[in-house]
Amino acid sequence: MMKQPAFTSAYQISAARAASELKTKTLLRALVSRLRIVFSGDALELSATFVGGADPHVLICDQAAETAGRVTIDAETGLYVFCELGGSADDIVIVTASEKRLIEEIALHLGDGGLPLEAVDAAVGSLVGQTMQDVERKLILQTLHHCDGDPTHTAFMLGMPLVTLCNKLAVYFSDPAGELPQTAAETGYGAKSYRL
Numbered sequence: 001m002m003k004q005p006a007f008t009s010a011y012q013i014s015a016a017r018a019a020s021e022l023k024t025k026t027l028l029r030a031l032v033s034r035l036r037i038v039f040s041g042d043a044l045e046l047s048a049t050f051v052g053g054a055d056p057h058v059l060i061c062d063q064a065a066e067t068a069g070r071v072t073i074d075a076e077t078g079l080y081v082f083c084e085l086g087g088s089a090d091d092i093v094i095v096t097a098s099e100k101r102l103i104e105e106i107a108l109h110l111g112d113g114g115l116p117l118e119a120v121d122a123a124v125g126s127l128v129g130q131t132m133q134d135v136e137r138k139l140i141l142q143t144l145h146h147c148d149g150d151p152t153h154t155a156f157m158l159g160m161p162l163v164t165l166c167n168k169l170a171v172y173f174s175d176p177a178g179e180l181p182q183t184a185a186e187t188g189y190g191a192k193s194y195r196l
Contacts, residue, residue: 024073025056032058068110084109097153
């Protein structure tokens with residue numbers, strides 16, 4: 001049996017760090033491309049620029065070339081982190097696993113100022129008449145779908161312990177009558193699509 005050299009662990013750590021940095025830079029460059037498409041199509045007067053180096057990030061600037069926001073990828077969790085910057089910002093920080101959700105939030109916060117009040121009223125109005133248990137179940141399942149079935153990211157987004165989420169999912173998917181919640185049925189996901 002051949003002995004492994006002593007530098008193997010240091011080499012493996014270095015290789016893992018380099019792979020992680022490359023993945024981060026690749027994801028951020030792809031995000032810049034998608035943001036440029038969104039900014040040009042929605043008449044948003046914003047621009048996105050990739051900044052490499054030791055701390056890779058995406059800068060989002062307004063038409064006056066002032067920095068309006070910054071996107072990074074958290075090294076520990078791999079989640080996108082968006083911080084709104086500038087004089088009118090209220091220290092808005094968004095953390096998400098979904099690039100699509102991130103782009104929607106950036107366009108919302110840096111665009112024309114937010115959701116119209118009618119849209120918020122309509123969303124709340126659609127919940128009237130439903131039990132809290134049904135609303136909770138739908139929110140959990142839709143968030144799970146949004147996170148591509150990853151319960152760790154789902155629990156993080158919902159601000160609940162992973163064990164609690166897994167217990168709730170186990171109850172939802174072990175319904176003795178075989179009635180999968182409507183939200184899961186509509187999205188086409190069954191219990192086998194999720195990693196519990």
